[in-house]
Amino acid sequence: MSGQPTNSGESDDRPSTSIASTSKMPENAQATVISDTSTRTADAIDMLAREAEELRQKLEQERQKLNDIPIEQAAERLEPLTTLSIKQRRILKGHAGKVLCMDWSQDKRH
Secondary structure: OOOOOOOOOOOOOOOOOOHHHHHOOOHHHHHHHHHHHHHHHHHHHHHHHHHHHHHHHHHHHHHHHHOOOOHHHHHHOOOOOOOOOOOOOOOOOOHHHOOOOOOOOOOOOO
């Protein structure tokens, strides 16, 4: 449906929102519409910027809650690592020896 009346006697009661309808408006009315739109857009941007700043502050507060002791103190509580048995499995040749994906296995089968 193109928004045009279906019968020749009916008229479409819905307001037109096409660009052509704004061209029939006086220039000062168009300027008012544009300034209202730009004001609403600026208000929305300001509101989103404030919300983003509030979220940054909340995130920093949560980080500070978890950052109660230095990492060195936390590491002292852990058991020392046993000797690592790392074996060279392959020498990567080509593509500058890049490793693009790696999986670690606890059962030492892979």
